[in-house]
Amino acid sequence: MRSFDFHQSGEIGDAAGALGREAAIIAGGTNLLDLMKIQVMTPERLVDITRLDGLSAIEADGENLRIGALVTNTHLAGDSRIRAGWPLLSRAILAGASAQIRNKATTGGNLLQRTRCPYFYDTSQACNKRAPGTGCAAQGGAGRMLALFGTSPDCLAAHPSDMATALTALQASVEIRAASGEIRTVPMHEFYRGPGDSPDIETVLAPDDIVTAVLLPAPRAGTKQTYRKVRDRASYAFALVSVAAIVKVEDGRIAEASLAYGSIAPHPWMNHAVEEMLVGQAPSDDLFARAGEALTAAPAPHPDTEYKRPLLRRTLIAALREATGLSESAHGVDTARIPA
Ligand SMILES: Cc1cc2nc3c(=O)[nH]c(=O)nc-3n(C[C@H](O)[C@H](O)[C@H](O)COP(=O)(O)OP(=O)(O)OC[C@H]3O[C@@H](n4cnc5c(N)ncnc54)[C@H](O)[C@@H]3O)c2cc1C
Ligand code: SF4
Numbered sequence: 001m002r003s004f005d006f007h008q009s010g011e012i013g014d015a016a017g018a019l020g021r022e023a024a025i026i027a028g029g030t031n032l033l034d035l036m037k038i039q040v041m042t043p044e045r046l047v048d049i050t051r052l053d054g055l056s057a058i059e060a061d062g063e064n065l066r067i068g069a070l071v072t073n074t075h076l077a078g079d080s081r082i083r084a085g086w087p088l089l090s091r092a093i094l095a096g097a098s099a100q101i102r103n104k105a106t107t108g109g110n111l112l113q114r115t116r117c118p119y120f121y122d123t124s125q126a127c128n129k130r131a132p133g134t135g136c137a138a139q140g141g142a143g144r145m146l147a148l149f150g151t152s153p154d155c156l157a158a159h160p161s162d163m164a165t166a167l168t169a170l171q172a173s174v175e176i177r178a179a180s181g182e183i184r185t186v187p188m189h190e191f192y193r194g195p196g197d198s199p200d201i202e203t204v205l206a207p208d209d210i211v212t213a214v215l216l217p218a219p220r221a222g223t224k225q226t227y228r229k230v231r232d233r234a235s236y237a238f239a240l241v242s243v244a245a246i247v248k249v250e251d252g253r254i255a256e257a258s259l260a261y262g263s264i265a266p267h268p269w270m271n272h273a274v275e276e277m278l279v280g281q282a283p284s285d286d287l288f289a290r291a292g293e294a295l296t297a298a299p300a301p302h303p304d305t306e307y308k309r310p311l312l313r314r315t316l317i318a319a320l321r322e323a324t325g326l327s328e329s330a331h332g333v334d335t336a337r338i339p340a
Contacts, residue, residue: 009049018047054212055069067215072102073103086225088170092229117129117156129155145240152195156302157199239263243319274316
């Protein structure tokens with residue numbers, strides 16, 4: 001690990017003042033420290049935000065919730081309000097990492113965790129995300145964890161966060177404090193950037209912005225929520241594909257659908273055409289099969305991720321069957337109905 005300055009502050013303006021292009025925020029450190037040890041990230045200064053006031057609570061704002069950026073994954077997944085009103089979020093978090101990591105990992109850090117592309121972690125390999133302009137070793141290399149959608153010729157990497165996928169389906173927003181002190185909120189689906197020709201820039205954050213909270217809108221009455229994650233082993237593994245589904249069935253027809261897909265794009269993926277296909281229709285296997293075909297119509301950008309297309313189709317169908325009541329919840333899958 002390279003040497004670095006360490007700045008710890010109890011005042012957010014002071015912390016923001018210490019940020020900049022050569023600095024990095026450290027929260028739980030479960031991703032950043034791993035990357036620093038192997039010199040994938042080499043900040044000259046670490047700005048420790050864990051002593052900032054007001055970022056560690058989950059607060060009600062009417063029927064909405066404000067989740068401070070330092071709320072740990074364990075705290076969030078176990079909160080009784082989350083379990084009752086947003087069980088999808090609890091389930092997605094508990095499907096990730098390990099209990100020890102979730103105890104340290106924070107809400108802000110989870111959103112901003114880096115990709116798991118193996119070439120990103122190997123400093124002997126070309127990687128535009130780690131070292132802009134060097135190329136992309138994944139093109140022509142091995143790549144079963146890469147993305148299906150939203151890639152560019154410069155980067156094929158997927159975003160691995162389970163929590164971010166759930167928050168996208170839940171239509172949450174990210175609260176951001178600029179160095180000037182101005183606070184803005186950005187919807188989850190606008191928070192991440194596609195790779196384009198600068199895959200090193202992953203979000204709309206400026207170098208001295210601090211994520212201060214995630215804002216969760218009130219759960220939609222009468223909906224059912226489910227999160228399905230497919231991975232190589234039953235725990236302690238990143239998703240190959242995941243589906244977060246929030247669906248309302250009324251009078252035998254789908255009245256609302258909000259769907260997000262994880263580990264298949266550089267950021268949690270949405271496809272509103274699929275939701276439009278579903279709304280107004282009676283739930284059926286034929287409808288769900290057509291939705292899966294529409295979702296996965298585009299060819300995979302890398303031959304090693306071709307398997308993700310049928311896997312994603314089947315995962316979507318299973319999630320929709322559960323969320324609409326065509327099938328019972330699978331073992332270990334939370335499908336909770338929000339009271340009408
Ligand atoms: C073995 C292992 C398995 C894992 N499995 C999964 C899994 O299955 N699913 C899953 O979703 N995740 C998984 N993770 C990732 C884990 O969820 C993240 O490491 C964790 O959420 C990061 O949070 P942190 O607070 O430790 O972030 P840190 O490591 O402190 O920071 C991560 C990044 O976020 C930035 N950052 C942190 N907080 C802020 C803020 N408030 N504002 C602006 N920038 C900020 C940092 O500068 C850094 O770039 C796994 C991790 C490990 C090590
Ligand atoms: S896919 Fe992206 S992260 Fe992976 S090697 Fe290519 S540029 Fe780097």
